Structure formats: C-alpha cells, structure tokens
Amino acid sequence: MREGRSKAFYLLALFFGAYVLFLYGPMFAIFILSFQGPDGGLTFPMNGVSLHWFGKLFSGTGIVDIGAAFVRSLKLGLVVMVLTVVLSVAAGMAFRKRFAGSALLFYTAIGSLIVPSIITSLGIALEFRLIDDFVRKTLVEWGAGSWASEWSTGMGLYTSGLGAHLTWTLPFGLLIMFAIFNRFDGRLEEAARDLGATPWQTFRHVVLPIILPSVVGIGLFGFTLSWDELARSSQAIGPVNTLPLELQGLTTTVTKPDIYALGTLTSAVSFLVIFAALGTIKLLQSRQARHGSDAGKGMV
Amino acid sequence: MAVTSFLKRRSADLVSWLQAGPMMLVFVLFFLLPLAFVIMVSFWDYNEYEMIPTLTTRGYTETFEGCIAQMPELCTILKTYLKTLKLCFLVWLLTLLIGFTVAYFLAFHVQSKTWQIALSLICTIPFWTSNVIRMIAWIPLLGRNGLVNQGLISAGVIKQPLEWLLFSEFAVVLALVHLFTFFMVVPIFNSMIRIDKRLIEAAYDAGATGWQTLWNVIIPLAKPGMVIGSIFVITIVMGDFVTIGVMGGQQIAAAGKIIEVRLNALQFPAAAANAVILLGVTFLIIASLSRLVDVRKEL
Numbered sequence: 001m002r003e004g005r006s007k008a009f010y011l012l013a014l015f016f017g018a019y020v021l022f023l024y025g026p027m028f029a030i031f032i033l034s035f036q037g038p039d040g041g042l043t044f045p046m047n048g049v050s051l052h053w054f055g056k057l058f059s060g061t062g063i064v065d066i067g068a069a070f071v072r073s074l075k076l077g078l079v080v081m082v083l084t085v086v087l088s089v090a091a092g093m094a095f096r097k098r099f100a101g102s103a104l105l106f107y108t109a110i111g112s113l114i115v116p117s118i119i120t121s122l123g124i125a126l127e128f129r130l131i132d133d134f135v136r137k138t139l140v141e142w143g144a145g146s147w148a149s150e151w152s153t154g155m156g157l158y159t160s161g162l163g164a165h166l167t168w169t170l171p172f173g174l175l176i177m178f179a180i181f182n183r184f185d186g187r188l189e190e191a192a193r194d195l196g197a198t199p200w201q202t203f204r205h206v207v208l209p210i211i212l213p214s215v216v217g218i219g220l221f222g223f224t225l226s227w228d229e230l231a232r233s234s235q236a237i238g239p240v241n242t243l244p245l246e247l248q249g250l251t252t253t254v255t256k257p258d259i260y261a262l263g264t265l266t267s268a269v270s271f272l273v274i275f276a277a278l279g280t281i282k283l284l285q286s287r288q289a290r291h292g293s294d295a296g297k298g299m300v
Numbered sequence: 301m302a303v304t305s306f307l308k309r310r311s312a313d314l315v316s317w318l319q320a321g322p323m324m325l326v327f328v329l330f331f332l333l334p335l336a337f338v339i340m341v342s343f344w345d346y347n348e349y350e351m352i353p354t355l356t357t358r359g360y361t362e363t364f365e366g367c368i369a370q371m372p373e374l375c376t377i378l379k380t381y382l383k384t385l386k387l388c389f390l391v392w393l394l395t396l397l398i399g400f401t402v403a404y405f406l407a408f409h410v411q412s413k414t415w416q417i418a419l420s421l422i423c424t425i426p427f428w429t430s431n432v433i434r435m436i437a438w439i440p441l442l443g444r445n446g447l448v449n450q451g452l453i454s455a456g457v458i459k460q461p462l463e464w465l466l467f468s469e470f471a472v473v474l475a476l477v478h479l480f481t482f483f484m485v486v487p488i489f490n491s492m493i494r495i496d497k498r499l500i501e502a503a504y505d506a507g508a509t510g511w512q513t514l515w516n517v518i519i520p521l522a523k524p525g526m527v528i529g530s531i532f533v534i535t536i537v538m539g540d541f542v543t544i545g546v547m548g549g550q551q552i553a554a555a556g557k558i559i560e561v562r563l564n565a566l567q568f569p570a571a572a573a574n575a576v577i578l579l580g581v582t583f584l585i586i587a588s589l590s591r592l593v594d595v596r597k598e599l
Contacts, residue, residue: 005573008409008510009409012401012405012409013392015402015405015411016402016405016406016419018424019398019402019423019481020423023422023423023426023478024465025436025441026437026438026440026478027381027426027429027433027437027439027558029439029440029441029447030436030439030440031432033440041445041451042439042440042443043440043443043445043447044440044446044447044450045316045447054384080575086322087323087326088323088458089325090320090322091319091320091322091323091324091355091369093316093319094316094317094320094550095317095320097312097316099312099313099317099320100313101313101317102316102320105320105323105327106405108324108327108331108332109323109327110330111331112327114531114532114535114582115335115535115579115582115588116535116536116538116539116540116556116578116580117539118539118556118559118560118575119335119338119539119559119575119578119579120330120331120335120542121408122333122334122338122559122563122568122571122572122575123331123333123334123336123337123338123575124330124334125336125563125568126334126337126338126341126568126572127333127334127337128512129351129568130337132426146505151498160330162328162417163326163329164330166326166330167326167330167331168325170323172327173322173543174323176412186357186386220428221428224428224429228428228429228430228431228432230431230432230542231539231540231542234542234560235366235563244430244432247430247432247433248432248542248546250551251432251436251546259436260436263430263432263433263436263437265432266430266433267429270428270429270430271425271429273428274425275426280423291399
C-alpha cells in the first residue's frame with residue numbers, strides 16, 4: 001500500500017506483540033508451574049522440577065477421578081465432532097439454493113449461538129425434568145410402578161449433554177460452510193453436471209475434495225468447542241461430569257499445583273488436535289495445488 | 301405450467317430439507333423447545349423440592365421484590381443488572397479497541413499472505429483451548445504472591461501485596477477481555493479484508509492523513525464487523541457466570557450468576573423467570589445493534 005515501513009507499522013506491530021504475549025503469557029506460566037517440585041506452591045518461584053503433580057493426577061489419590069472424566073470428554077468430543085461435520089456439510093449444501101424456511105434455520109442457528117449459554121442449559125435441564133416426570137407418570141398409569149421408581153433420569157452424556165454441545169458447535173459449522181460456499185465457483189458443479197455426473201457424484205468427486213480442508217476445520221471446531229465446553233454442560237450434563245466441569249469444580253478449592261498439571265494435560269490434548277487438524281489442512285491444500293489441474297491428463 | 305413449476309419447486313425444497321432437516325431437528329429439540337420450556341416454567345409455582353404446574357407470576361414478583369417499596373433506593377435485581385451492564389460496557393469497550401487495532405494491523409500492515417494466515421492462527425489457537433484453564437492461568441500472575449505483586453514489591457512501588465488483582469471485578473474484566481477479544485478480531489478482520497485497497501489509495505491521493513482515512517474510510521466500512529463482534533461479546537458477557545464466578549471468587553453478583561444460584565437451590569421457576577428477563581434484556585441490546593447492519597449480508 002505504501003512504500004517502506006511507516007512508523008505506524010512498528011507501533012502496531014508492537015501492540016500486536018503485546019497482545020500475543022497477553023494471550024499466551026499466562027497459559028505458559030501454568031504450563032511451567034505444573035512441573036513444580038513436590039513442595040512447590042501455586043506461584044513462582046519454582047521449587048524444584050518434577051512430574052510429581054502429573055503422577056498424582058493419575059494415581060487416583062488426587063481430588064477427583066480424572067481418568068474417567070478425561071475419557072468421557074474425549075468420547076463425547078469425538079461424537080460431537082462427527083455429528084457437527086455431517087450435519088453442517090449437509091445443511092450447508094441445502095443453503096446453496098433458496099428453499100422455503102431457510103431464513104428460519106439461519107436465524108435459529110444465530111439465535112443458538114448468541115442466546116446466553118446458561119439459558120439454553122437451563123432449558124435443556126427443564127426439558128429433561130419434564131420428560132422424566134412424564135415417563136414416571138406413564139409407567140405408573142400402565143401399572144409398571146416398580147419400573148417408574150427405578151427410572152432416575154433421561155439426562156446423560158449422550159442425550160442432554162450431546163444436544164447441549166451441538167447447540168454450540170453447529171452454528172459455527174454452518175457459518176464456516178457459508179464462508180466456504182461464498183468463495184466457491186459454482187461453474188465446477190455445472191461442468192460436472194454437464195458431463196453427466198449424478199448429484200451424488202458431483203458432491204463426492206467435485207465439491208467434497210474442494211471443500212475438504214475447510215471441512216477438517218469444522219471438525220476442529222466441533223471437537224475443541226466440545227472438549228472445553230462448560231457453560232452449556234453445567235446444568236444439562238446429567239449424573240456424571242465432563243473434564244472442564246471437574247476442572248471448574250477444582251478452582252474453588254485449589255491449593256496445590258495439581259490443578260495446573262490437569263490444565264497442562266487438557267491443553268496438551270487441545271494442542272495435539274489443533275496441530276493435527278492444521279497439518280491435515282495444509283496437506284490437503286498442497287495436494288490440491290499439485291493436482292489442481294488435470295487438463296490434458298485424460299481420464300484414468 | 302404453474303402447477304408443474306410449483307411441484308418442481310416443492311421437490312427442490314424437499315431435497316433441501318432432507319439436507320438441512322437434521323440440523324433443524326437438533327435445534328428444535330435442544331434449543332427451541334428448551335426455550336419454550338423456560339418461558340412456560342417461569343410462570344409455574346414451586347416449593348422446596350419440586351416445581352408445581354399452576355399459573356403464577358411468583359418467579360417474577362419475587363425477583364423484583366422491594367423494587368417499588370425501596371425507591372429511590374435500587375433493589376437487588378436492578379443493582380445486579382446495573383453491575384452486569386457496567387462490566388459489559390467495560391469489556392465491550394476494551395475488546396473493541398484491542399480487537400480493532402489487532403485486526404487493522406493484520407489486514408492493512410501485514411502484506412504477505414503467509415504471514416497474515418500465520419498471525420491470524422496465533423490469535424485463533426487460544427480460542428480452541430479451555431476457558432477455565434485460561435482463567436486459572438492468571439493465578440500465578442495476579443495472586444497475593446504472584447509475579448505482579450512480587451515485581452512491584454521488589455521494585456519498591458508497594459509494600460503490601462495488592463489484594464484487588466485477583467478475585468475482584470478487575471480480574472473479571474481482565475479475564476473476559478483475555479478470553480473474548482477473539483470474537484471482535486475475526487469479524488472486524490473479515491470486514492476489513494474486503495475493503496477495496498484502491499479506496500484507501502484514493503483517500504491518500506486526495507490528501508487525507510492517516511487518521512482521516514481511518515476515520516472516514518476504514519471505520520465506516522468496517523462497521524458491520526464491529527457490530528457483529530459487539531453482539532458476540534455483549535451477549536457472552538451478559539449471560540456469563542463462569543468467568544465472573546471463577547475470577548470474582550464467587551463473590552460478585554451478575555445476571556447469569558443469579559440464574560445459577562437459583563438453580564443450585566433447585567428453584568427452577570425462579571431461575572426460569574430470571575432467564576426470561578435476561579433473554580429480554582439481551583434481545584433488546586441485539587435488536588438495537590442489529591438495526592445498524594444486515595447480519596446475513598456479512599458472511
């Protein structure tokens with residue numbers, strides 16, 4: 001835009017640097033502190049270096065059953081990820097054409113994104129309470145009173161919990177699909193159709209390969225948003241907790257660095273997923289660049 | 301003719317709904333119906349251990365208890381909302397200023413595409429990590445014996461450690477800005493990147509200073525992004541109870557926190573009434589903001 005680097009550039013670069021430090025600085029502080037020695041406290045200085053607090057997490061002598069919560073969150077995150085990808089891509093395809101009710105779905109998705117999480121969570125909790133009451137009443141009416149007293153709740157990780165997470169991840173998935181298709185060249189599909197491809201073939205062999213890197217991005221949002229979800233899960237998760245909920249519970253009673261160890265571990269999973277996803281996206285993009293044009297290569 | 305085109309339209313709609321239907325179903329089951337239940341239950345009665353389906357406004361009247369009697373003194377609920385709005389305003393202002401500056405740097409001062417992507421990713425990665433961890437990450441810095449206090453004491457600025465750094469309103473605002481500036485950066489960057497660079501050249505050639513270009517060209521064109529970012533940040537802060545709870549040491553009252561407290565006491569209708577009030581207030585803010593911009597055009 002302008003010749004050379006202006007003074008404004010250096011000022012803004014400095015500001016940006018400070019912002020990045022503000023973003024990452026505190027996080028790295030707890031990563032370092034999680035390697036405190038056995039006698040170390042919650043703050044600097046380090047009192048030796050050890051894996052003591054990580055060991056304590058897994059030995060089970062710690063505060064809560066972290067291993068179980070860890071596995072629960074991981075499984076739920078994967079289910080949320082798959083559903084977010086499939087439902088978002090399908091709905092995104094629908095939005096390529098005008099259809100009756102498209103505005104309704106769009107505004108519902110936006111609403112789901114911006115209605116405060118605590119309200120959605122409360123609503124789901126109420127819904128399941130009403131369902132539970134209804135089930136008990138119906139069972140009694142059918143003369144199955146013993147079953148009725150055994151019925152505790154329909155709330156759970158893969159019912160209310162899954163639903164709560166999807167209300168948070170699906171809007172992101174849909175918005176990403178919008179962003180993809182705003183930059184998508186529709187002539188490619190027309191060409192496929194003209195060459196006699198069925199709608200499914202067009203999708204499978206033309207559209208999907210092109211949008212695949214972004215679809216991986218949707219998966220990344222799906223998993224990480226679920227893995228860290230807290231506000232919506234708070235009332236709707238049912239009898240067992242996810243990892244973020246356990247972690248939040250710990251914040252009120254925190255006195256030892258094991259909470260940092262747990263934080264470091266959780267973040268490690270996040271970073272692993274983030275870099276795996278980004279790597280996959282990069283790989284797919286470079287493959288696309290290489291195979292970008294098959295002009296003159298003929299059909300294989 | 302008209303009939304066949306109508307039928308064709310219908311079958312096209314059918315295909316679209318087969319594609320979009322599953323997502324809509326999730327929203328109906330886990331968002332729209334739950335919202336309806338919140339509104340319904342807010343008009344129910346309750347006792348210590350269950351909700352009673354009889355029509356009453358008890359949830360609301362108890363929430364606003366004493367509001368008229370205590371005038372001109374503010375009642376609890378109004379005080380709480382004022383405090384929430386104050387927090388919200390502070391966080392909004394800070395995230396807008398920081399978010400705008402960061403987006404401006406990325407969009408106009410980073411020339412290479414690769415660097416632009418890399419730096420945007422650096423801003424995005426924390427969003428994919430846990431909020432709770434990003435909150436507790438402030439403890440070693442702001443705590444009584446944290447780095448800030450240690451630094452200030454050893455520099456001789458203060459003698460006693462500052463108590464208001466952690467578990468205070470300051471900490472809440474800091475953490476909210478830390479967590480949610482991202483929601484400003486993305487839409488503002490998105491608006492800015494679509495500004496035709498020739499407009500800026502033109503302003504420059506016509507003799508506008510940098511500030512004039514910023515004020516008269518860039519800000520008006522980036523306004524949609526600023527509005528969308530504002531909607532995100534404001535709705536998040538209005539309903540927040542986690543950050544305010546953790547960073548406020550569970551001592552600060554806020555609109556979202558009231559709902560949580562009522563829920564923990566198993567007073568579902570009262571919680572629902574408060575949720576409806578919060579929903580109304582949030583909706584008013586969004587409605588007035590979204591008059592400024594057509595959200596759907598901006599994607």
